[in-house]
Amino acid sequence: MTELLRVCELSKRFGGLLASNRLSLQVKEGETHALIGPNGAGKTTLMNQLSGELSPTEGRILFREHDITHLPVYRRTALGIARSYQLTTIFPGFSALENVMLAVQAHQGHSFHFWSNARREPGLRRPAQELLARVGLAPRAEVLASNLAHGEQRQLEIAMALASEPTLLLLDEPLAGMGAEDGQQIIGLLETLKRQHTILLIEHDMNAIFSLADRVSVLVYGTVIATGSVDEIRGNADVQKAYLGTKDEGKGVQHA
Numbered sequence: 001m002t003e004l005l006r007v008c009e010l011s012k013r014f015g016g017l018l019a020s021n022r023l024s025l026q027v028k029e030g031e032t033h034a035l036i037g038p039n040g041a042g043k044t045t046l047m048n049q050l051s052g053e054l055s056p057t058e059g060r061i062l063f064r065e066h067d068i069t070h071l072p073v074y075r076r077t078a079l080g081i082a083r084s085y086q087l088t089t090i091f092p093g094f095s096a097l098e099n100v101m102l103a104v105q106a107h108q109g110h111s112f113h114f115w116s117n118a119r120r121e122p123g124l125r126r127p128a129q130e131l132l133a134r135v136g137l138a139p140r141a142e143v144l145a146s147n148l149a150h151g152e153q154r155q156l157e158i159a160m161a162l163a164s165e166p167t168l169l170l171l172d173e174p175l176a177g178m179g180a181e182d183g184q185q186i187i188g189l190l191e192t193l194k195r196q197h198t199i200l201l202i203e204h205d206m207n208a209i210f211s212l213a214d215r216v217s218v219l220v221y222g223t224v225i226a227t228g229s230v231d232e233i234r235g236n237a238d239v240q241k242a243y244l245g246t247k248d249e250g251k252g253v254q255h256a
C-alpha cells in the first residue's frame with residue numbers, strides 16, 4: 001500500500017507539557033488506522049495538528065509527500081483531508097439537509113453570506129441529499145438538527161465531513177456518548193466508509209477498533225509506543241502494560 005500521511009518527529013509543547021513528543025506515524029492509502037491511548041496521551045492534540053488547527057512546535061507532517069506542516073485548515077481540506085468534529089459544526093436550528101447543504105456550499109467555495117439564496121439552490125440540494133443517503137439519514141433530511149438523536153447527529157457530522165470529498169477522514173471518537181444500538185449503527189456506517197476513504201480514527205471503544213481497524217497505533221505520553229495489526233497490538237506486552245486492561249470489560253481500557 002502507498003503511504004498517504006507521514007508524521008515525522010512531531011512535538012507540541014503546552015508550557016512545560018509535551019503533548020506530542022517526537023511522535024512519528026505513517027498512514028497508508030486505503031487503511032483504517034486507529035489511534036488508541038490513555039486519557040491525556042495526546043490523541044486529540046495530534047488530530048488538531050493534522051487538521052491544521054494547531055501548529056506543531058517541531059517536526060513535519062507530509063501528505064502525499066507534500067509538506068503540509070504549516071498549511072491552514074482550508075488548504076488541507078482542499079488537498080483531501082477532512083475532520084469530523086464532535087457536534088461543534090452542526091447548526092441546530094437548520095434541518096439535517098440544510099446543514100449538509102451548507103457544508104457542500106463551503107466546499108464549493110461560496111461565502112456563507114449567500115446562504116439565503118443557497119437554501120433554494122438545487123445545485124446544493126442534490127449532493128446534500130446524496131450525502132445524507134450515504135450516511136443513512138435520508139429519511140431524516142427535513143428534521144431540525146437539534147431534534148435528531150445523538151447518534152444521528154454524529155451521522156450528520158460525518159455527512160458534512162464527506163462534503164469536501166476527502167481522501168483522508170479524521171474521526172475523533174465517533175462513538176462517544178452512544179448506547180450500544182446507536183454505536184452499532186455508526187460502526188456499520190464506518191465499515192461502509194472504510195472501503196472508500198482512508199480513515200484515521202481515535203476511539204476508546206475496543207470492540208469498534210477491533211472490528212474496524214486494519215492497523216492500530218498506541219499513543220502514550222505523546223509518543224507512539226507500538227503500531228501493528230489488531231492481533232499484534234493485543235499481544236504486545238508493552239501495550240498491555242501501558243494501556244490495555246483486562247478488568248474493565250466495558251471499554252477494555254485501563255486509564256493511566
Ligand SMILES: Nc1ncnc2c1ncn2[C@@H]1O[C@H](COP(=O)(O)OP(=O)(O)OP(=O)(O)O)[C@@H](O)[C@H]1O
Nearest residue numbers: 014017018019037038039040041042043044045046
Ligand atoms: N490547549 C492546550 N493547552 C494546554 N494543555 C493542553 C491543551 N490541549 C491539550 N492539553 C494537554 O495536553 C495533553 C494531551 O491532551 P489530549 O486532549 O491531546 O489527550 P487525549 O489523548 O486526546 O485525551 P482524551 O482521551 O482524554 O481525549 C493533556 O495533558 C492536556 O491537558
